[in-house]
Amino acid sequence: MNCNEIKDMLSLYMDDELNESEKLMVEKHIQSCDKCRKELEEYKDIKNLLQSLPEEEPPEGYCNRLHEKLLKEKSLKRTNRRWVKYGSIAAAFVLIFAVYAISNMGMGRGSKSENINYDMAATEAPQEDAGEPSPDYNQSDGRSAGKESTAIGYMSDEAKENSMLMTTAMPEKRKMKIIKTGTFVSQTENYDEFVNDLISKVSSLEGYIEENNTSVHNVHDNRELKYGNLKIRIPQEHFYEFVNYLEESSEVFNKNIKETDATKEYYEKDNRVKNLEIQEEHLRELFDKAQTVEETLLIENELRRVRTEIDSLNISLKDIDDRASMSTINLDIEEVLPTNFTLANKDSLWERSKEGFINTVNIIIEIGENLIISIISLAPILIPIIIVFIIVIFRIKKHRKNKL
Incomplete structure (x- = not known):
């Protein structure tokens, strides 16, 4: 965003009326722009100065x-x-x-x-009716x-x-304010080539890339696999053309398209601005007719409030105009390795049977080895149990013989 747009948002930033993304954009711009940072500090000084002023009571009977x-x-x-x-x-x-x-x-x-x-x-009657008498x-x-x-x-x-x-x-037909947004998650086998083609396509559609974040998410055989997040602004009339381009040039796994009708909100705010401007004009007329300092201060405070509200509404109208004219697309793109499908040569019947027999023998040997290892590992426990079991059996047999 340029300095003019940031300056329009400074007042809302001070009043904490921006969303999180707009706050981050303003703070990021202020850190890198001395001019805007200085203007923000001046706004803060003016605000502190105005808040420190004592409240003046209007003269008696002024409100009436x-x-x-x-x-x-x-x-x-x-x-x-x-x-x-x-x-x-x-x-x-x-x-x-x-x-x-x-x-x-x-x-x-x-x-x-x-x-x-x-x-x-x-x-001039037709020729075929010439023989008939014409009506009198x-x-x-x-x-x-x-x-x-x-x-x-x-x-x-x-x-x-x-x-x-x-x-x-009849009233003038109002222009629709439709805000189009899209979110896509896709994969490509060549990230750099895809991004370059994407930038060319966006430029041909008279759009621009607002954000472009790229990182490496994996490394395979000394090849870096990249991941990117792009925020793209496309003119509203080319929105679905660009969506078709994305689906043709990459493998889209997730797609979410949303259209929001902001027409009512826009014209309600526009009418509010017009009414406030009329109110401002009346207040200026009263300001010119004010006779005392108290009257002047009271009208001046009201003028300041009305002008602040007008500026805030105008910023909101500009934002709706911008989002309605330029649709927003958030794209997550992941680079993946190409998939190679090769058919293996089938072995003969004898070779496959031989391989199966060897695998079975190896499994039996492996099971026997594991059993022997388990017995040896449990020997300290199994040997006393076996001895006790033999003694019990021997005594039971001896007891049976004595009864006989």
């Missing part, structure tokens, strides 16, 4: 006088709007009456023009047709006028 002035301004504007409203309605009625009068004045000429039209129509249009028919034509023409003019008024009254 200010409230009365605002009510007067509001009533004057309401009266002006009422006159404009009623004047517009009266002008509309005059216009409709004039159109109606003009149309009635032209009704007498309708029969003549209509007779001419019918005569021309009879002259008398004067009364011409008059009735003329009245019908004039009425149709009047209705079409009125319809056109109504449609024109409706078009003027």
